[in-house]
Amino acid sequence: MRNIRENIWLFLKGVAMGSADVVPGVSGGTIAFITGIYAELLRSIKAVDARAVQLLFQWRWPTLWRKVNGSFLVVLIAGIVTAVASLARLVLYLLTHHPILLWSFFFGLILASSWVVGKRINRWNYLTVLMGLLGVGIAYFVTIATPAATPNALWFIFLSGALAICAMILPGISGSFILVLLSKYEYILQAVKSFRIEVVFTFIVGCLVGIIAFSRVLSYLLQHYFNLTIALLAGFMLGSLNKVYPWKRVLEVDKKGKPLFTENVLPQTYTASTGEEAYVVWAILLAILGFVIVYVMERASQQPSKKETV
Numbered sequence: 001m002r003n004i005r006e007n008i009w010l011f012l013k014g015v016a017m018g019s020a021d022v023v024p025g026v027s028g029g030t031i032a033f034i035t036g037i038y039a040e041l042l043r044s045i046k047a048v049d050a051r052a053v054q055l056l057f058q059w060r061w062p063t064l065w066r067k068v069n070g071s072f073l074v075v076l077i078a079g080i081v082t083a084v085a086s087l088a089r090l091v092l093y094l095l096t097h098h099p100i101l102l103w104s105f106f107f108g109l110i111l112a113s114s115w116v117v118g119k120r121i122n123r124w125n126y127l128t129v130l131m132g133l134l135g136v137g138i139a140y141f142v143t144i145a146t147p148a149a150t151p152n153a154l155w156f157i158f159l160s161g162a163l164a165i166c167a168m169i170l171p172g173i174s175g176s177f178i179l180v181l182l183s184k185y186e187y188i189l190q191a192v193k194s195f196r197i198e199v200v201f202t203f204i205v206g207c208l209v210g211i212i213a214f215s216r217v218l219s220y221l222l223q224h225y226f227n228l229t230i231a232l233l234a235g236f237m238l239g240s241l242n243k244v245y246p247w248k249r250v251l252e253v254d255k256k257g258k259p260l261f262t263e264n265v266l267p268q269t270y271t272a273s274t275g276e277e278a279y280v281v282w283a284i285l286l287a288i289l290g291f292v293i294v295y296v297m298e299r300a301s302q303q304p305s306k307k308e309t310v
Contacts, residue, residue, distance in 0.1 A: 007075050013037055014079020016297070019087050020109075021080070021168065021176070028080065029169045030109075030237065034116045034298050039222070041076070041169070044069040045215040103246040104283035108290025110244060114237035116298045120230050128231040135235020142178075143243040150183045154202045160184045161206025166214040170236065246283050249273050 002010065013035045017028035032038040047068045055064040064070075094102040121128060150156055160182050168175030179185040191199035221229040247270040248262040267278035 002071065002075075007071075010037070010072065010075045011079040011082075014076040015083040016079075017076070018080035018083025019091075021084065027168065027170060027175075027240075030113045030117075031297075032169075033233070034113055034294055037076070040069070040072060042215050042219050042222075044073050045169075045211055046219055048212050100246045100279050100283055101286055103244045104279075105286040105290045106244045107241060107246060108287035108292075109294055110237050110241055111287070112291040112294035114234050114241075116294060117230060117237060118234040121227050121234075123227050128227050131228045132231040132235040132238075135232040135237075136239040137235075139236040139239025140242050141239075143240060152187065154198065157184070157188075157199055157202045158206035158209075160188075161203040162210030162213075165207040165210045169211065169215070169218070170233065247278060 013031065016035065017031045020031050021028040029038070032041050052064055052068055055061075055067065091102070118132075150160075160179060163182070164175040164178045166175075167178045176185060179188060188199070188203055190196075191203070218229075242264065245264045247265050247267050249265045249270060250262050252261040265273065267280045267283075270276070271278045
């Protein structure tokens with residue numbers, strides 16, 4: 001049972017997770033991992049099983065609450081929701097008006113996160129190196145993949161929800177970016193806006209099924225293949241740096257004028273091609289700030305043993 005101070009700290013971790021999830025390309029799972037609550041989060045999600053459903057319909061709520069670690073989930077989710085509700089507009093504003101500075105900050109965050117996660121590996125060999133490189137390759141491919149034309153059938157909405165929520169709890173991969181790749185990000189937002197209940201409900205069910213099933217897979221991997229799994233996750237983070245690189249040149253826009261395809265360029269090339277200031281010094285300082293924040297968060301968190309129990 002956590003005391004008031006510990007619950008406040010947990011709430012702030014939820015705020016940090018929600019803040020990360022607002023930005024495409026940044027994962028709340030990364031924040032959960034570096035702040036030491038990732039294993040508990042997976043255990044709590046994994047506790048939602050057939051027995052939990054039985055307890056729910058038997059009205060045995062106190063037992064259900066203890067089984068699913070309800071206090072932990074409520075405080076953490078409250079922090080996430082608070083962050084999304086309060087920071088979404090600010091982050092969207094910064095993405096529109098100061099993208100270089102914001103992406104530089106997140107570049108530092110993710111770079112530090114990959115280092116923090118990589119430190120958890122307690123035995124390096126050729127397999128861990130190979131898995132790390134595989135993670136880099138997969139994440140890099142995801143960041144450069146072309147958004148696909150996909151069906152709007154309910155079965156695909158269900159699948160999109162399951163895939164997006166799985167990505168959201170993986171450090172280094174953004175669930176919202178997966179929806180972009182599946183061409184369902186705007187579609188889901190429009191469904192919410194227009195109260196298309198069947199679409200929203202199907203998407204939520206997909207998310208629930210995906211996170212409950214995938215949490216078990218991920219827990220199994222961390223229990224039996226800890227070093228390989230951590231190396232893969234650290235590789236995901238390094239590979240995702242391509243997505244948050246600050247200086248990009250737009251190659252193609254969609255019908256609404258939003259960037260569809262971009263390429264990374266040097267700061268001087270960015271200035272020459274766009275006529276906009278590259279803010280190199282400020283970008284470097286903000287990247288360093290992001291790195292330092294993750295380092296401080298990792299040091300301030302109560303760290304479990306190198307091999308977390310999930």
